[in-house]
Amino acid sequence: MSNYKIIFTGPPGAGKTTAIGALSDIPPVKTDAASAETLGYVGKQGITVALDYGMMRLNSTDKVHLFGTPGQERFDFMWEILVQGGLGLVLLIDNTRPKPFEDMHFFLNAFKRFIHETKVAIGVTRMDLSPSPSIADYYEQIKGEHLKEMALRPPIFEIDARAKEDVSLLLQALLYSLDPGM
Numbered sequence: 001m002s003n004y005k006i007i008f009t010g011p012p013g014a015g016k017t018t019a020i021g022a023l024s025d026i027p028p029v030k031t032d033a034a035s036a037e038t039l040g041y042v043g044k045q046g047i048t049v050a051l052d053y054g055m056m057r058l059n060s061t062d063k064v065h066l067f068g069t070p071g072q073e074r075f076d077f078m079w080e081i082l083v084q085g086g087l088g089l090v091l092l093i094d095n096t097r098p099k100p101f102e103d104m105h106f107f108l109n110a111f112k113r114f115i116h117e118t119k120v121a122i123g124v125t126r127m128d129l130s131p132s133p134s135i136a137d138y139y140e141q142i143k144g145e146h147l148k149e150m151a152l153r154p155p156i157f158e159i160d161a162r163a164k165e166d167v168s169l170l171l172q173a174l175l176y177s178l179d180p181g182m
């Protein structure tokens, strides 16, 4: 029996809570608080103030435990706690935010130590609402900045956080980069 822990992070509204809910085989645990900051996000239930939790069965014995961080920096004290014992990081970026590359760089830096010890996969959400920048542009950004400094070559996918299949493919890419046999 194996238990794996994966952490989902990214800026407010990127879809962390939604993605964990889409993947989880059990009703997810959420700590969403009502906030005016959800305005403009259709269907967004609130903002995460502590964590999200979901669980996905890989087979009859192995489980992946999914933890989501709050997106807002004022709750960043949770980030350090949530990565403990984690196997890898899913970074979600909301393509409709004003500066999605800055968001990506910010979170890659904030989780630098963890990423160094593990692996990261990047999912770009809400591309149906804002198709630009493209996935190719994201790869260029990574090449320009993080590849040299952090030797980073993460898989980057377009995903809709509401779509189980999309989130599942991204997670599989992460698990595969960690251990091709998994």
Ligand SMILES: Nc1nc2c(ncn2[C@@H]2O[C@H](COP(=O)(O)OP(=O)(O)OP(=O)(O)O)[C@@H](O)[C@H]2O)c(=O)[nH]1
Pocket: 010, 011, 012, 013, 014, 015, 016, 017, 018, 019, 041, 042, 043, 044, 045, 046, 047, 048, 049, 069, 070, 071, 072, 125, 126, 127, 128, 129, 159, 160, 161, 162
């Ligand atoms: N149109 C569209 N909406 C999306 C997509 N992915 C996620 N959403 C929506 O975007 C919102 C994301 O909200 P949450 O899942 O609460 O975001 P979060 O990352 O947990 O936010 P915080 O907890 O505040 O950091 C929800 O309303 C989703 O339905 C997408 O690809 N397209």
Ligand SMILES: [Mg+2]
Pocket: 016, 017, 018, 047, 048, 052, 068, 069, 070, 071
């Ligand atoms: Mg959330």
